[in-house]
Amino acid sequence: MSKALKKIGARQDVPLSELVSFRVGGPAAFVLQPKNEADLSFALTLCKQERVPVIFLGNGTNILPSDEGFDGLIIEMSGDSDAPVFEGGKVTVGAGYSLTALAKESVQRGYMGLERLCGIPGTVGGAVAMNAGAYGGEIKNVLRRVRLWRDGVFLWEDARLDEMGYRKSPYTWPGTIVTGAELCLQPDDGTAAETMADCMRRRREKQPLSLPSAGSTFKRPEGHFAGALIEGCGLKGASEGGAQVSELHAGFIVNRGGATASDILSLMKRVQTTVLSETGVLLEPEVKRLEELSCIF
Ligand SMILES: Cc1cc2nc3c(=O)[nH]c(=O)nc-3n(C[C@H](O)[C@H](O)[C@H](O)COP(=O)(O)OP(=O)(O)OC[C@H]3O[C@@H](n4cnc5c(N)ncnc54)[C@H](O)[C@@H]3O)c2cc1C
Numbered sequence: 001m002s003k004a005l006k007k008i009g010a011r012q013d014v015p016l017s018e019l020v021s022f023r024v025g026g027p028a029a030f031v032l033q034p035k036n037e038a039d040l041s042f043a044l045t046l047c048k049q050e051r052v053p054v055i056f057l058g059n060g061t062n063i064l065p066s067d068e069g070f071d072g073l074i075i076e077m078s079g080d081s082d083a084p085v086f087e088g089g090k091v092t093v094g095a096g097y098s099l100t101a102l103a104k105e106s107v108q109r110g111y112m113g114l115e116r117l118c119g120i121p122g123t124v125g126g127a128v129a130m131n132a133g134a135y136g137g138e139i140k141n142v143l144r145r146v147r148l149w150r151d152g153v154f155l156w157e158d159a160r161l162d163e164m165g166y167r168k169s170p171y172t173w174p175g176t177i178v179t180g181a182e183l184c185l186q187p188d189d190g191t192a193a194e195t196m197a198d199c200m201r202r203r204r205e206k207q208p209l210s211l212p213s214a215g216s217t218f219k220r221p222e223g224h225f226a227g228a229l230i231e232g233c234g235l236k237g238a239s240e241g242g243a244q245v246s247e248l249h250a251g252f253i254v255n256r257g258g259a260t261a262s263d264i265l266s267l268m269k270r271v272q273t274t275v276l277s278e279t280g281v282l283l284e285p286e287v288k289r290l291e292e293l294s295c296i297f
Pocket residue numbers: 021056057058059060061062063077095119120121122123124125126127128129130131132133134171172173174176177178179207209213214215216288293
């Protein structure tokens with residue numbers, strides 16, 4: 001197994017803290033950044049034959065691993081990916097491409113539709129999987145077709161937009177891998193650059209961007225804002241070990257230095273318990289636990 005994986009460039013014993021934006025987590029037995037669909041297919045077939053657990057990640061910006069690490073293969077599709085091809089407002093792009101880079105490039109070329117998503121630090125594939133959104137925009141608003149791996153086959157599919165909702169899509173691991181996307185952007189009406197700059201300014205002012213985090217820790221509960229509920233319960237600045245409810249934005253848990261994954265998890269549980277008992281609202285994590293993504297197929 002290790003020999004075959006090494007042949008296609010897999011690394012062994014990689015700290016998960018290098019792969020996720022929280023900068024915590026024990027070692028992963030193997031990590032592979034597939035160069036193309038053939039490498040991806042080869043690795044998946046190998047893991048199926050040898051019953052090795054697999055996890056698929058983009059840029060790891062919505063992930064909480066465990067301190068114990070992961071005894072299997074992590075496939076990471078971020079960085080080296082098919083650059084966007086613009087044919088008018090139709091854009092075809094690889095799943096590993098940076099969403100923020102794509103948003104900036106679209107605006108520079110005179111198109112709108114992605115400007116509100118600029119600053120989300122994940123990949124295009126991760127954005128499709130999570131239906132990422134911000135400031136009133138969502139990737140589903142511009143998504144037309146998705147390039148997928150499912151049941152051992154690569155195919156293009158018209159986006160099933162009616163199955164996409166708040167941080168949810170049918171295009172997510174386990175089971176499905178997005179390898180590319182086709183988006184439909186509109187000609188800029190002259191507001192895109194200003195909107196993008198405004199969204200970026202709001203992020204810089206309101207979010208603790210200088211500390212490792214995974215963005216909003218919890219989903220927005222119906223009729224509430226998670227950050228306001230957490231702050232209302234007096235939890236702004238609360239900490240467990242190196243994990244802290246951000247003093248800038250209570251919706252974020254940050255690693256203020258030396259946090260372990262269990263510090264973050266304990267703090268998340270404390271926040272959930274306190275908010276539930278004081279307000280009756282159950283906060284559902286937006287951040288995904290790495291081990292829950294493990295799949296033997
Ligand atoms: C500072 C900060 C700010 C953030 N702001 C926002 C925001 O405004 N709005 C927002 O929506 N999110 C935000 N996030 C969270 C995160 O960036 C998004 O959820 C992003 O879309 C995740 O992309 P990723 O490539 O990092 O995916 P990962 O975190 O690696 O993975 C997330 C999930 O998607 C799956 N997945 C990833 N790639 C694929 C693929 N190609 N095919 C199938 N499944 C895949 C993974 O298995 C996992 O289940 C923020 C995070 C940080 C750290």
